[in-house]
Amino acid sequence: MAPHVLPRRSRRTGRRLRAVPAGMAAGLLVTGLLAVPAHGAAGGPAGGAPTGTAARAAGDARYTPGPCPKTPEPIAALKGARCGTLTVPEKRGARGGRMISLGVAVVPAASGRAKPDPVVWFAGGPGDDAVGEAQMAIDGGLNRDRDVIFMSQRGTYSADPVLTCPVIDAFNAHAVGLVYDAPSTGRLHVDATRTCRDQLAAGGADLAAYDSTESAADYADLRLALGLEQWNVFGISYGTDLALIYLRDHPEGIRSVGLDGVLPPSTAGTALTWSSAREGFDGLFRACAEQPACARRYPNLPATFDRLVRQLEARPVTTTVKVPGRAAPVKVVLDGGTLVNWLTSATHLAAGVPRSLDELAHGRPQRIAEQWAGGKVSPQTVGRIAHGLAYGVFCREWVPFESPDDAVRAGREAFPAFPRSVLEQAPQLTFLTADCAAWRVPAAPRSVRDVTRSDVPTLVMSAGFDAQTGARNGPYVARTLSRATVVTIPYVAHVAFAASPCAQEITRSFLDAPTAPRTGCVGGLRPPEFDTGPTT
Template sequence: MHPPHHRTTPRLRTAPRLRTVRRLRTALAGAAAGLLVVGLAALPARAGSGTPATPGARTPLGTRAHTTGRAHFEPGPCPRTADPAPPIEGARCGTLTVPENRARHDGRTITLGVEIVPAATPRPAPDPIVWFAGGPGDDAVSEIQLALGGGLNSDRDVIFMSQRGTYSADPALTCPNIDHFNADALDLVYGAPSTGRLHVRQTRACRDALAGGGADLAAYDTTESAADYADLREALCIEQWNVFGISYGTDLALLYLREHPQGIRSVGIDGVLPPSLASGAVTWTAAREGFDGIFRACAQQSACNDRYPDLKAVFERLVGELEARPVTTTVTVPGHPDPVEVVLDGGVLVNWLTFASHLAAGVPRSIDELAHGNPQRIAEQWAGGKLSPQAVGRLSHGLAYGVFCREWTPFESEEDVIEAGRRAFPSFPDSVLANAPGLAWLHADCRAWDVPAAPSSVRDVTRSDIPSLVLSGGFDAQTAPSSGPYAARTLSRSTEVTVPYVAHVVFADSPCAQSITRSFFDTPTAPDTGCLAGLQPPEFEIAP
């Protein structure tokens, strides 16, 4: 796909090893303290103090079995979660059974885990919120604390359903061999062709295992997932609901809005990835915008600018130097008693900053230390992300590659990726530009995955007059601040908000974004955005 002429960039938190915000924050170690960053599980969950709807006021969602068309909802135990979590008081659970491939009337069925968290008020609004997880390949049920930490269930039930192939679905198309390879490859040169060949070998092994187990890999994509949610609404007998999608979940939400608009009261999207832009190539502009947001904020803060002048130029110089002469260092990662050898090249530095944008206050100091011969902070964070237990066995590579290889790579070339990178970062070597941030070796992986391209209509622009909230973060290096306005231009009743000084998925980190989101679902055509006026940039760490 050739880059779009309008604005630029997006993407979600993607790539075969893409993480939910919880994984991102726990993965990036706080190098100075030598500890993992506190994960989103530490955020307060409001559902625990809530109560179900008043008896007799209505039939609580998820308490009755129901069949609609070829889909069936069955109440039952709550789905498993990727992280240990106490039961949520009043939660109602079950499974939705749907066709694996709706084009095949004689094909097998799959089951998707469903958990309905009650509103914190005894008299909730009648229209619940359904949560669309990121990834592609993240598990919605494992993102419950992220949603509830922001009070999303303050006055509405919130519905979480595992997207097909994800951790709490059956089958779960996870391939821990890829996650283990990513950890084992810390001592390899990231951008070396030999590393790419090893990565593709693991991808092919994953594909062979899943296909050998009976999975129809071409049925794991955004179109089928959108149909699953349309079936869920009918199976739960919901007349009208609201949608909230994060990261890749915004791609899914926009396609769902286009293909299944019935019964949608409002749509919120955060960390926006429009289907018409989704590709490896556009991630380069996302990185450019997110990085520049951090560099500008430092330059505008006198203490940061005085201590770390020309931060942008220093970073770009280091990318070229490390690509020409990678640095090897040894670090200790919490939870791993043995020292870990880490190789830092230009590609690693770019990928590190993409995700370190969530810890922006420490970025200038980390870059400065690297420039002065100390790579420890960056190496510890990079290794911590790969070696974290939360990085292994929870992502659905089957769904991730289904989306990438059916909906992304058929509509772009490898040359498109390099050219997009060159426009965004003219000084970077081609060996760095060949691998888009977070998506190394994607085209080669997709050749190994070997699924047919989706119809080109999957990339159509979504046009709608359903009230929409479009949220972006000023430091978002994964889907880019500009992707929000791009999506909003064809959503005629949208409120478009860029929350400054926040990285990808602002709902996870910004109390202001959480307040705006809750306000939106209360009054979709007039959310309260007044909190934006008081936001301040982070106080960047200043080394002694």
């Protein structure tokens, strides 16, 4: 969920969805308008979409069938997809403003007999490209008997303009060798953000137009332009924030909404990341404590983790590691802030976490250092994340509505033993207030933080090990969703649908019967077998 951390499905996130381990790289991605498709076919109906070379307008928006959006690497799920572009105003309400293009891919139903209400996928991040997440959706069977629509959010990899910033990606790679939360690191962090901002603005982008409100309007236009009476929305990570704003602002034509890894628009920001981290860490530590072999081998993991954060913050450890794709060893500095952010993503690799912490406690930092560096310096992280969209969301919708002190208080409540220097930099959202001062966009109207009230059937799904969007967010948003089904999938991390067959089964049953999904599989789930390793 943030510009410089790049987890998967969430932007640093998001979350974030690639070849590196889940959660250890972006996700938590120039335009596909003129690109030659590496896969997929142009034309053909997309549900009620126009065929051939016809185009359909929705207000100022226009859909045109054409080549499939470009992706960083081939995506098997897009073979045979029907594709095109949606052209929309960059900023609605601005007379004579420029138009931008968003890549669209429609994966047909596997059954060959698609139901009339397709699924539209809302990507994580902010800044991930939905087209790049298609494989995860299809692997989970989302297209069993419905077409699934993927549209790149404005600014993302297969949109035009594309608001990625390699200068930020390069900083992220360099920063693994810096003290995570040092003021000197913060100055370099903000320098990279400012350079990104200046480059994008020089290219003509109206950076205040890249936010959730405009993205939600893009999806409303897409449904009309495709001629669809109804569709089902499924969002992951930041995509749940966007889905709730879309449901609030454009409720027409929505049959159902699925949320996985819930991020409430009313509370999104730095303070929320601390409570989510606490909840996800505790879920993992508790699962170890309840497994006799893990409990014997690694007693009282929470205390070990807290002690390591304090020790490393006082005396950072420097090491070098080999990273795939890099010939030279990579310098890595582990301090308290690094360890907190490593664990936020490492919950995706839960079975190995206790052993990794134990090795660090006994003077062997390589396992954690390799994982931390691998998600940052890999060439696969470069140029994929739309930092321009991410900062639009952060700096218009989140930062203006909380203070740095709010985040420190939330951190202190969640982790009372942590040093203040750690608490001042929220997980995944490091130096965000200073970044937003450099980004220079106006705050969104306060209404962007309004809760969503709706009687549209909604699946509110969380994960027990989710340290990015904690499971308590689910019941919180469900309070104002009168036909919500709330479920937590235990023993998996951020975005349960990506890793849990049970979550996938529940989602498919929800699409069949939105007010009565089958959730019984949750009762049969078991924790991972934790790696107890050799005796120290």
